[in-house]
Each structure stands twice: as structure tokens, then as C-alpha cells.
Amino acid sequence: MSDLNKLTLADARDLLRKGETSSVALTEACLSAIEGAGALNAFVHKTPDLALERARAADARLAQGDAPAMCGLPIGIKDLFCTEGVASQAASRILQGFRPEYESSVSAKLRDAGAVMLGKLNMDEFAMGSSNETSVYGNAVNPWKVDTRDLTPGGSSGGSAAAVAADLCLAATGTDTGGSIRQPAAFTGTVGIKPTYGRCSRWGIVAFASSLDQAGPMTKTVRDAAIMLEAMCGHDPKDSTSADLPVPDFEAMLTGDIRGKTIGIPREYRIDGMPEEIAALWDRGADMLRDAGAKIVEISLPHTKYALPAYYVIAPAEASSNLARYDGVRYGHRASLAAGDGITEMYEKTRAEGFGPEVQRRVMIGTYVLSAGFYDAYYNRARKVRTLIKRDFETVFADGVDAILTPATPSAAFGLGEMANADPVQMYLNDVFTVTVNLAGLPGISVPAGLDSAGLPLGLQLIGRPWEEGDLLNTAHVLEDAAGFVAKPAKWW
């Protein structure tokens, strides 16, 4: 069979179970696609030998019957996940050479379910960025192309999105602190879900902003997102914020029936300067859900406007604290020292050499807003605004709204380098529709819904009630079906 790398997780799983293909064949197809896709710079640490070893083990397990859904399926893992014995450096120079002696809980769950890791995927440094341009490995490139420009796959999970869109793997892991799964999914015509805060264990995932970070799958279809999310979720005593709740069979909840559901359209998301195409797509999405039997209501989330500034206080504050551990003592890079340099010079030089400019900026902003005299004015005020943002959502859910429909991003993918001279705040605006979801700890999913006039994918976002990913996936599944997005990037790489 040709083009095994182009299969969805669901189709590959079914073929494996019927004995019509093997994990080794799937893995070899992906490895060969990866070899031919250097121009995308998506896979930054390849693990072909390990992949084939795991594929052979998966085939043996499949032959015995009763293998889990993910068994034998080749996937990519974002570089933010610690993977035992395999380079894991959060796309940062400061973790150069770091090979963890342990496996993150989420990647361990996938490994134990028999999924085959093909390698590690490019990303923004420490997941700080929206274009994959802050990576020490260089830019990941979007497989979608409409002119001579190389486009961003989005960020921070840019390598994951590019790899899934280009069929280098069947699916990939991502992480999302302010939109880092959903924005790259929207830019590449793929599906990405950030589950409720606490669904996926954070243990072993390099921490950026601990109260916002969540892992999730990046896939070709909503069904695949349901399959892979289930394999990633579950209680973990090693993460004190991991929820001790049963994990439902998400795939079984994809009934395609949303009759009687109430979908909210938040008026505050109709921001000034929203491109006409995005507004029209959003309206079409609402029509599709209405046609499927849902009730569409206008809602208000009055504090939406303050989500971005609150996020850009809270996330850097937590990052400045989390990144204090990179001091050149226990792992990663240490600067070479001049005669007479003491331990302070070692810290300062190591961190100056090891962190890129965006990470340095955020660490310093975080340090500033937490410093004596500013803590109340910035950090505590932002945490109060966060309470209000969450309350906005609680109010509409209490009024009977089941899910909220919004655009995923304020634009389609832009050219790499185009934002190089922009104010840092301009880049932050990419997260305007996604960041509220992290602040409120809710599940959110990006579904490809159409192409813009240039031929680039656009996504719509659905936001669900806490812990109701199954219901959210079902609504997303209906939207996906109605939108009928089947376009794939033409191969140029």
C-alpha cells in the first residue's frame, strides 16, 4: 500500500487490527517522508532506530490481539516533552545536550499504549512565540505555500503542525499555554485540542507557565483528536494539579448529533479590523451548527479585551520563576568563564548565552512584575482580572450555553520574517482569541473550516465547558463534517 504516512490515526488503527498493514510499514513510510522533508525543519531530533524497534514490538503486541488504539501508530513528540535518553531541549540553547533520564507522563502513556515515536519536533524556544521563529533550531516552515514566501506554521507547536499537515507523521503532541496548539493547527489546516487544565499531566513537560500549560494532540481529523487525547489523559500523582477524574471514551461520544445544543457567539470577539474573510467564515460556522440543529445565541464575555494584557503579566511571571532553574549547574549549557569569574558571573553569562531574545524579554518582564513595589500593581491585578475572565465564562455556561464558537486566529499564516521588526506586542495579538481559554482553564479546539482567497487554511475555535471534552469533540466533529475541509498542501519540499 502506498502513502501509508497519509493515513489518519483511525484508518491506520483499523488496518493494523485487520492485519492489512504493519506498524513497521507505517513507520517506514513516515521515516521516508521525514527524510524528504528537510526543508520544513519540523523534525529536529530523529529517532529512526528507536522507532523501528518500537514498531516491531507494536506489531508483536497487535498479533496477540487486544492492543490499545494507539498501538503501532507513528507520531511526533514536541521537543518540550522530556523523552528518556532522547534529546529534549525545548528548542533552547540552554538545554543543549540534555538527555533526560526519565520520560514525561504524557509521552510515557503514549509509549506504553504502543505509539511509535519518530522523533522530536521543532517549536518556539520554551514555547514562547507564535511563529516558531524563536527556536534555536531555526524556523519550522509551513507546508502550505501560495507564492514564493515561506510561511510560518504558527507557534509554539509549529513543528508539530507542519509535520502533521505534511504527513510526516500520523499525529503529534503539542502544548498550549496561550494558543500554542490551536493557532498552529489553524495555520496548517489541522485539528488541535487543548483539554481542560488538569486533564493531561504536566509532569516531565518543560514548564513555561504552570497555571496555563496543557498538553494536547495535533491531528488530521477530530476523530483522531478524540482517540489520541484519550490516550494522553488521566490522573498522575506526580502532578499535583492533575485531575483525579475518569477519562471517558471520547471517540464513542462522536455521535454527530448536536440537536438541542446551545452555541454562544461572543460579541466581544468581533474585534476592530477583523478581516472580512474571517468574519464571514465565523458566520458560516454558526450557520453550519444551526443547520445541524443547534441553537445559536449571541453572548457577552465582557472582560475579553483584558485577557491578553493579563496573560502577558501572568505567563512571564510564572516563566521567570520556572526558568530560574536554568543556571548552568545541573543540566544543559554552561558558559565558559573568564579568570576570576564567580558563581554570579556563571549564572549571568550562562543565561545570556543560553536564552534567546524573546525568552530573555519574558523572563525580565516576569521578574519586573513580581519585584517588590510592582507585585500588586501588575501581578495581583492580573490575577484578579483572570478571576473576572473565568467568571464571564461561568456566567454564560450557567445560562445554558454548551459551547462557544469563535475564530481561531485573527489572520491566516503570515510570512516568516514579516514580523521581525514589529513591536513584540504585535506578535502577542496572534493569541487574542485563544488566550482567554487558558486563563479560564477551559477546553478549546481548532477545526479547519475553509481557505482564504489566497488559498491558505483558516480555522474556527470551539470552547467547551470544563471536563466536557467529549461533548466539545462531538460539536467539533459536526463542524468538521459540515465544513468539509479536505484541502492538502501541494508538495513543494
Added chain:
Amino acid sequence: MSEIDHETARKVAKLSRIAVPESDLPGLANDLSRILTFMEELNEVDVEGVAPMTSVTPMRLTRRKDGVTDGDYQDKILSNAPDAREGFFAVPKVVE
């Protein structure tokens, strides 16, 4: 607009333990000022009587018995150290 001057930028860099060359301080001060100005939109919000969020999902942190549950792999812990000697992390001399 919030103004971060060179002196404040230098102080923040020091607190962050990041060496910033003197020539980069004006650019850094400018970037930090713009970001802080953006954050000042938060001053428009009435937060009177609102509690700062401490946990996004209502949960009690779980407790366990205070005991040793893990450990005994010094070699693994030291395996990634830039400089490890005789079972310890090694750093430049701290005490004269």
C-alpha cells in the same frame, strides 16, 4: 506610557541573572516599556473586592504521608551536569 529607564533595565537584568551588554540596554528598556504600557490597560478594570485567582480549577492540593518515595540514583541526577565531581555538582568557588 510606562517608562523603563536604562537604570531600571539594568536592575531587572541583574535580578534576572542575565548579562546584558551596556549597548543593548536602550533597546531593552524600550521593549520593556512598550510591553508594560500594553499591560496598563488592566488599570481600566474595576477589581474592587475581586479575589486574585490562585487555582483555575477548584481543587484541594492532595496530601500524602511525609516520607521518602523516590531516590537513590545519584548517577542519573548527575549525568547531565556540565561539571560533576566526586558525586557532586561542581561550581566556581563561592566562598573565599
